[in-house]
Amino acid sequence: MRIAQLANFIGPASGGMKTAVERLGAGYADAGVPRLLVVPGARDARTSTEHGDVVQLRAPMVGGGYRMILEPWRVVDLLEDFAPTSIEVSDKSTLMPVTRWARRRRVGSVLLSHERLDAMLSLRTGLGTGPGVRAPVQVLNRVLVRQFDTVVVTSRFARHEFRSVAAAAGTALHRIPLGVDLATFRPVPARAGRGDVLRLVHAGRLSREKSPHLAVATAVALHRRGVPVRLDVYGTGPHRGELEALAGSAPVVFHGHVAGRGELARRLARADVALAVCPGETFGLAVLEALACGTPVVTAAYGGARELVDADCGAWADPDPELLADAVVDLAARPATPARTAARARAEQFCWSTSVDSMLAVHAGVTGPERVEPRGGRTERTA
Template identity: 70%
Template sequence: MRIAQLANFVGPASGGMRTALRALGAGYVDAGCRRLLVVPGPEDARTSTAAGDVVQLRAPRVGGGYRLIVEPWRVTEVLEEWGPTSVELSDKLTLLPVARWARRSGVGSVLLSHERLDDMLALRTGLDATSKVSVALLNRLLVRSVDTVVVTSEYARGEFQHVADAAGCPVLRVPLGVDLGTFRPHAREPVDVLRLVHAGRLSREKSPHLAVATAVELHRRGLPVRLDVYGVGPHRSELVDIAGDAPVRFRGYVDSPARLSRALAHADVALSVCPGETFGLSVLEALASGTPVVTADRGGARELVDETSGAWGSPDPRALADAVLAVAARPVPSRRAAARARAERYPWSATVGSMLEVHASVAMPESRSRARRVTSSSTATTAATTREPMTIAR
């Protein structure tokens, strides 16, 4: 198979999506597939790596360190040249024209849904119901445009199920994985402080405000507590204000997974409390590092934690503080062993195997030749008259 992975809104600090793209791509190549990755960047560039070719298309900044490919025809030109048997879309909004190209060209298409739009928009805007109609309309369009939708949790499946049934589009659940070699338990120094950790982007849709407020609630109760926050984002100043005089330390972005694992392993409890999280790679990374996790009682992250590896509460600082104390009261060796055992149920190899089955189910043997059935004369004419040709720096 020849699998093309396409992603927008990928930035230097977009940890979860970058991690998934990298792990899946490496797994596809290890399984004998050809793999292409197309992402936005400051300039056109093409590189060859051990995990396949990477094409970067110049794209403008759209805030938060992200870039957005605003010319989808440039993506399809790359695909027509490369000839995939299937494409894997990691963005619902901006790459829809590529899904239409795939259908016209006989190329299989898979939408890997990384967010639940209705709840994500509600978390960003504070408006709960106003966007639900427009999101439902978009989802109807999506399931009619792709061959298969892949979600990472039952919670994420919820926004698609009814519209997908009507369109006859399969919605398959494939949990993501964790690097169990890099994220692992580490020796810890005993201290007389309840050590909490939160790792993630500091933007409203990730609910870091709720994690900080939980630590503040524990501090208000007179407990010796410390929260280390790892990550960057647009709302750091708001979080500093929420923390006040509570012992909350903002550590910034960690560019080394091994260093992040050590930071996670040194905590007693990890906070991953976003109620709109569709999966929660940070949950698995903490669990794999031997640290139990407290989550909100709804959302995809909740599905990763059981009663031995963590706890959950309503998305309220007082309820989550109670959950933290319940976890901290358990014997340290048993709660850390349970966390690691829970993570070991989610190796990346299982995710890759399931995704390969999905790609095999949508790929058509003739798609490669169909995708290349574009005459050089028509391509040259179109590029000369209506488009600026893509310049790829090697």
């Protein structure tokens, strides 16, 4: 088995999906599977790592901090040399021509879907999820499922988008939850109890599809009620100015990007409650990272993140600031120690080794005994 991972990322703030691809790739390599990772960047570069080669292809900025590979034939050239038995694509746009190469070469193809398009478009445009959004998304998804041998989603919420179109196309659909780094994200030893101020935290990209506005508005609602509160916001993005204006005089502190995941973990662990309130999140690594730090989470009543939070380790409400503020108050009224213990226990149910094993099984399922001929010689496909 030889796996090529193909991804388009945002950059330093690309967050959950970048982490997922890196952790899966490391797991493949640790299992003895050769792995190539292809990502966009400012310039061409190739780096050899203990987990396989990482190839960065020059790619233009396309808005909002994103870079996108617009020359898929250059990816094909890399694949011809690497001769994968399967490709794993976490992109639904410019890398689609690569799947046609894979089909011709009898190389297995896996779509790792990291966003639900109807939810993302709804949050970005404010148009809701009516026919104007659903119809074009369904058309695109019908095309997508016919390009791949298998589609992988990370939650029941994400699976709903593909269930009918995948069945109609005869394309396999798998739900594989992601994991969390339990060693880096962990409770702070001998953490002090709650003080006079309720400490809230929000970590994530400050762009509309991640709903940071809803988190800030929740803190503002609590402040207006007279609740002693402080919200620490970690992350960067195009809407920071809007969020600062929304916060006004409320005690909301914007820290920007935190260098080092260990430092982010320590800050998450010091909070009383984490706000991860995006209703369109297909999974929610930020939720798991907070839970792993022993910090209970308030989330939206629907979406992939809701599937990670149970009644012992958090609370939820419809995505409305006042209702979410009620959920925060209810959660903060519980005894702190049991909630924090339950948060850590919940995170421990999601380990990367399980995710890696499940993904390797998917790749094995699309890998056949056919032969491919890379440049410079013949390589036999074996599972």
